[in-house]
Amino acid sequence: MSGFDNPFDPDTQLHRAGCSCGRHHSQADHDADMKNEDARVSRVVESAVMRGLFPDDRMRRNFLRAVGAGTAMAAISTLFPMGAAKALAQERGKLEKTDLKIGFIPITCATPIIMAGPMGFYAREGLNVSLQKTAGWAVIRDKVQNKEYDASHMLSPMPLAMSLGLGSAKQAIDVATIQNINGQAITLHLKHKDKMNPKDWKGMKFGLPFDYSIHNLLLRYYLAEAGLDPDKDVELRMMPPPDMVANLRAGNIDGFLGPEPFNQRAVFEGFAFIHTLSRDLWDGHPCCAFGVQEGFYKQYPNTYAALFRAIASATDYAHKPENRKEIIEAIAPANYLNQPIPVLEQVMTGRFADGLGKVRNVPDRVDFDPFPWQSMAVWILTQLKRWNYIKGDVNYQAVAEEVFRATDARARMAEIGLTAPKASYMKHTIMGKVFDPAKPAEYLNSFAIKRT
Amino acid sequence: MKTRLSLSQKSALLSLALFGVILLVWQLTTLPEAKVVADGIDPEYAALMGGGASTAASSFPTPAAMGQTVWEKLSDPFYDNGPNDKGIGIQLAYSLARVLGGFFLAAAVAIPLGFAIGNSRVVYAALNPYVQVLKPISPLAWMPLALYTIKDASASSIFVIFICSLWPMLINTALGVANVRRDWLDVSRTLEVKPLRLAFRVILPAAAPTILTGMRISMGIAWLVIVAAEMLVGGTGIGYFVWNEWNNLSLTNVLFAILMIGVVGMALDSIFGLLGKRVAYQE
Structure with missing residues (x-):
């Protein structure tokens, strides 16, 4: 303990090796x-x-x-x-609520949410967070809607779907930050190593994590660009990531577009290869988001501010490659990801075996960036509409601005000295095609294969 | 003179021999095969693929590896490394608490209701269609409905246990009560025994063996269902443990959990078996 710490402060730890917050060696x-x-x-x-x-x-x-x-x-x-x-x-206002329950799915996308626990980002803000490993996306959705969780790791299309009442009761959710960008992949069984061209994938079966996932939207986009109709020419099956690996081994599916570390895990097990990294489809695509109960920021403004600071600084910390090793050790144990370290290292450093005998070096294979671009939300909405998840008309910008709290995130990021972009919309390039968020309807019309 | 083995000794020997055969077959089928590292493969690639090691965590364990896991887990059953990593003893305790909670709630409803149904032909006929429709529903089919209405995952799993334990107890209680020998009831009536006294001193002891059989069946079903329910909602319990280890593709730990589920299930069943013997009677 240092002489400066108040020994009567309940948050100060006097008897442990290391420091009072637990993140430092001394x-x-x-x-x-x-x-x-x-x-x-x-x-x-x-x-x-x-x-x-x-x-x-x-x-x-x-x-x-x-x-x-x-x-x-x-x-x-x-x-x-x-x-x-x-x-x-x-001076930070008194926290209205210090005990929080936050849900997560054990995949590397949740890295900032998870590491903020063992590495003390929550504790530094005075928050006592209980991280709840959850069995699946539908359970996450239900537990957030039941208010069992104050906030949760979510797939970035989920808050939009929940706010629109797609596939569940209608209940608005706020996206405080994006968690990770990139970090997914298309993985195929080794028996398909001659079918590198997606045009040859007619009749194949693919595993996906959830209807309202970026994985579903990206795989559909990819297949459609290759001229395959994702609803007619292939079979898409929803399943949790470990089932993807097991089903791929058993031959029940031919491939999957799934979260890490399960792509690398399938390669590590020796029966699969990484076909395409999601970063090669859309470099910088959003994957998972940090969703918070709607109105939480009004009801508990100081707690929300503290939570935002913890998550945004953890996301920024995870962005830096030099910190990744320390992070892997924090998130690998059974309490969190429960995955072998050699697999996580290949995912987080980007130096990995592709399953076909090559070592590839892609440092931005996984990356972390908190800023919730509203243009990303608009893109997600166009694709949800494209595949008929959204029926009827939708006001893209209005929904995006309601759910993705970009303006708020910009101000809060500046407060803690993180650089945030000045705009909330930008043009994205997905598989070489530019998406202009100002013209979502034209964009949607430009696709040959669609359900609208 | 040749010593004769008693029947129980013979069966014990056969049991042991069977165990030996299982272990042997297990060992032979899971012998680690050496991964061949072909010439000309980049050594870094081989290292990233696990260094040619044949013990990928997801492969089927050998009996020795299994034994080691069992020993490790059982030697520290009550550790607590945070909300998502607890010892096997704690997980089993969570599951047992849920099962017992749901089970006794069901007993509190099913036994009085069963008495009413068994005592009156009118009530029996009136309630019978409901029971017949509700009985065959898989308890897990109630799960989404429970999550939606109760809005609490743990309470929902207790509700699922409640609903699946209800029917066998209800039906058996009604059956037991309806089949109490007429002579005994007639004698009681002649002696002008009060209804409450009649229920507790005559009908209950007479129907007890049937009721306990129902409870035993219910407990068996409840223990089957809790594993599935906890795999669905997660959080704590032995079902969550199975799911969590499956998430890590660790078959060794999944097998260990299966073993534990079997042992606890057997223990629960034999408790009700003993209770059943105590209330049994000869006519």
């Missing part, structure tokens, strides 16, 4: 990191004040060059109570 490391944290907040406040005083950045630089940073700081402090502003930013 209290000294912890203090150093916390100082960085403080410094980061200070910097955020200072730059906000400077931006306010000098809307033109060139003017600010000229001013600083002319009078020197120290003088400038002193001069501005007399005008503006910099210390008070910093204290205000540091």
